[in-house]
Amino acid sequence: MRGPRRLYLVLRYAAGHWDLAKGKREPGESDVQAALREVMEETGISDVSLHEGFARSIEYEFMDGSDAVHKTVTFFLGVTRTRDVTLSDEHQDYAWQEYGDAVRAVTYPAAAGVLGAADAWLDGDGDDSGGGVV
8 A cells, every 4th residue: 555645766867867876885884874875975865764674786787988897786765855956966857756757767677676676665564654765
């Protein structure tokens, strides 16, 4: 059963693709610490409460010049009451969207899969407080 209106935050990166907030872990950081820092750096949102029990990892490769880079990204599910976003220089736009629109907006199937898993988790075992999902 769906709770109050649930909005997901998607970001348009400078390269033109739409995706979820993500980044690199700094030395000494846990995955959770890195996720919270990256959300703050990329969006200016600092009041994120993470849902315990939800984490999804994806792996992909991309080219950095002539080098192939393998990357693993772990996504967490968080809620915020903040709607105003201050974008970092690596982003051009953002949107708070309901699930169906967010899935259609993201460029990569892996991001759509993470959104699907998050939405299903919130519909099942997760607590849905009706805030924005980052």
